Every structure is written in structure tokens, then in C-alpha cells.
Amino acid sequence: MNSTHTVGLRTCVGLGIALTAFFFGGCATASNSTSMVAAPAAPITKHADSVSVNVTGGSETSSMGASKIANADFAEAIKASISQSGLFAKLAAAGQADDYHLEVAIVRLDQPVFGFSMTVTIETNWTLTRCSDKSVAWQKAVLSTYTAAAGDAFAGTTRLRLANEGAARNNIKDALTQMGALTLP
Numbered sequence: 723m724n725s726t727h728t729v730g731l732r733t734c735v736g737l738g739i740a741l742t743a744f745f746f747g748g749c750a751t752a753s754n755s756t757s758m759v760a761a762p763a764a765p766i767t768k769h770a771d772s773v774s775v776n777v778t779g780g781s782e783t784s785s786m787g788a789s790k791i792a793n794a795d796f797a798e799a800i801k802a803s804i805s806q807s808g809l810f811a812k813l814a815a816a817g818q819a820d821d822y823h824l825e826v827a828i829v830r831l832d833q834p835v836f837g838f839s840m841t842v843t844i845e846t847n848w849t850l851t852r853c854s855d856k857s858v859a860w861q862k863a864v865l866s867t868y869t870a871a872a873g874d875a876f877a878g879t880t881r882l883r884l885a886n887e888g889a890a891r892n893n894i895k896d897a898l899t900q901m902g903a904l905t906l907p
Contacts, residue, residue: 757887758791758799760895762807766902771821772812773850775800779828788833789883791844791890800826803894809902822859822906825849826897829863831889833882841869842885848897852907860904866892 777800780793801813810822817823830845843865850860868888870881 755795755798758890758894759802760891760898762899762902763895764899766807766809767905768808769906770811771906772814772819773810773822773824774814774816774819775824776816777826789879789886791828791831791886796828796890799890800894803898807898809898819853821853823851823853839869839871840881840885841867842889843867844889844893846893850901859906860901862900864893864897866896868892
């Protein structure tokens, strides 16, 4: 290998590391449940029933990795969204609802590695089950995206967290809007 090629290679690697640190730099922070709270997009039918909520498929955020969405944080955002919208009259602890149980699985969370604008896509499966007979009252796969632009935050880790929260918020809004259109027995 000649010295010009070696210097060029080192320069490219150094530039790549510097750009990654600039666009993605800093420690990752977990998605905030209060920033994921959503309101339905349309008027809803309010149900005089109780519901419990469980979330699976999320991931905890590592300070050295990318921002993620934890099960507990997504569940808290869903519960707060249901409570604020009045979709169900009562929220119950998991397994303690008399009327309905809502199971939400985070199937996919697509995130960019770095960039000026960061678009996150989240895919979830929502299943509302009647507790009395274990029948499925409503089931839907919901796919949502959100883009956090460079102007939203300087640090890439913050933009990624904002994009996570926005995608999750849009996902909850879409699901609650659809559940709000249901006529439950």
C-alpha cells in the first residue's frame, strides 16, 4: 500500500468517525412516556367499561446504544392517552380488568443510524380482548412514522428520541381513533 492511499484511507475513516459523533453524538436517552401521549384524531365513542393494558416487544435504552422504547414507557403512554381521551371509563392493573384487556406488541422499530432529519417507523399489533369469554373484540396492525428535523434538536441522539416519541404518539393516536369508532357490547 502506498502512503498516499494510507493517508486517504485514514482521512476517510477519521471523517466518518467525526461525522458520526457530530450527527449522533452524546449518550442515548430513553423515550419519555409523557411525550408519547396522544389524543384520538376524531371524536370517539366512550366505553363505560374497564380495560387493562400490557405491552411487549419493546427494548430498554442503553446509554451507549440508540434510544429505544421500553414496554413500561409505551404502556404508560397508552394508559395516559386512554385516560385523557375517556375511551374507557376505568383503567385496571394488568389481569385485573373485568371487561377488556388490551395487548400491544411492538413488532418493529426502524431507526436511522445518523442524519440531519431522522425518520422512525414503528409497527405494532393491537388486540382488544373481552375478558368474559376471551373473544377478540378488535385487532389491528398499526404502522406509523415520524421525522425529527435537524432544527428540532442539535444532538442526533435527541433527534432520534424525538422521532421515536413522535412515531409512538402517532401509533397510539391511530389505534385509539380506530378503537373509538367501535361499538362494544
